[in-house]
Amino acid sequence: MIAPFSETGGLGSTGLLLSAPLIGLAFGWFLERGGLGCAPKLAGQFFFSDLTVFKVFFTAILTAMLGAFWLDRFGLLDLSLVNLPETSVLPQAIGGALFGVGFLVAGLCPGTSCVAAASGRLDGLAVMGGMLAGIVVFNSAFDWIEPLYRGTPLGAIRFSDWMGISTGAGVALITAIALCGFALVGRFERSRVSS
């Protein structure tokens, strides 16, 4: 049977709900293994003192992107049935900027704050509390924010469609950028050790 199993009938609604904690477990496990439950380590990304975030983040994107693309090409996964997040240019640009500043100040992002809290870090718990409060603030100001929130929608679209290139070319582009990034990071770290 072709994946995604939740859409093609291989996984009922109970199975779907059961898959959530199992997949989450793997997610949390690998975040913690990589050291992403530790705020100073994550914040080091912004000061070029610890580039773990860059490495973990882009390796994960590469793995999932190449895996999904080739499973789709070999007919094992129908990517058109996988939920593609919808694009809204302006709110996502603004949201990204706010989020980036919050990330810098908090030293953790929402997923990693859960890992930090689960490993006993009280600052992780505080970030989780802040997240909830931030969402409450957003929701209570929603009437006022809504026009901006709903502005510039493009629907579910890939950047490759936007650029007028094939999905395969988009995959190749991200792969090339990530691998160049890894090579540069490696060179940077070696130069710092030797100096």
Next chain:
Amino acid sequence: MNRSPDRYADPYFAGIGLGLALLAAYVFAGRGLGASGGFASVVASGTAVVKGTAAAASSPATGPYLDHGIMSPLHDWLVLELIGVMVGGFLSAWLSGRLRIAIERGPRVSDRQRIAFALAGGVLMGIGAKFARGCTSGQGLTGGALLSAGSWIFIMTCFAAGYTMAPLARRLWR
């Protein structure tokens, strides 16, 4: 927990593990990973308790998270996934000797300041993630690997803002 903690895994191997977890989410659930969506779902359920199910379900801010007025956030895939994340993080920290009650902070801030900044940063991220329809997990990883245009806009503005403001936040971490 008196043993010294294990070394962290190689970041590239951890990244591959994370990528495979994300791929498993695509394959089994037809969706990606997320974190802020789970928080938003908890908030929506909380709103339903405080203001009543009808008010919360009809509000455009919380309604989409309350499927058919079901109030328990345990019906939400992302909330269950987040519980899994916490269990996974706990197990990994426990088995590697990193489980301890502590506050991680930069060398020049007090514990109290650290908690205040953690809260403030969390608030900013909560608002930002709502605007962007996701966070580093839901947009960054999930949408990024699917080549979503908006996800890459998010990734770029997120890191651009972080790096631009970093010199001002130096005292927090260095």
Next chain:
Amino acid sequence: MSQTHRLLAIVAAVLGGAAFLSSFSRSADPSELASEIEAESDHMSALDLATRIMHEDKNLRIFDLRSQAEFEQFHIPTAQPMAIEAITKSVLPRDADIVLYSEGGTHAAQAWVLMRMRGYRRVFVLREGIYEWQSRVMEPRLAIDATAAEKAEFEKASELSRFFGGNPEMGVPRSQVPSGYWTTQQSETPQTHTAPFRRRGC
């Protein structure tokens, strides 16, 4: 360790490069297109389309290839107008289900080939164009001497029809219901039977 990293980087580079190359071989393979046409997997029935519109299927993009004036007069809900020459430079999600329709079936079928050649994989046409929507969704007909199977199909079709503000009618003489109208009785040449429906306005 560094050796392993290098190996992983090579694997990623090969898979990424091959992804780029694969987009060429996939886009224009006439024999593949021919076999799809043969298997009739290039069609979507008006009733299937109506069901998906009703369920607000986000993955669906419907394009009306008729003239702007005809589009303004009447079109399938959620469809967008598109000139056939615009097909060659449209930017659409690669994995969307693209449905094309025209007056009859010809223009849509030609556009189908163009879209498939450009690498869009999930492209469908309404076999009988806008008339199929008119006759199957807006005005489903049930013969007075209908079989049980026809009645069951009519039930489903009229539910859709009412959703789209159509006008299902039952008990019409058998002669007004073209043979092959319901899938239970297969017809060899369905196109010829749509003629009586063409005169109907919107």
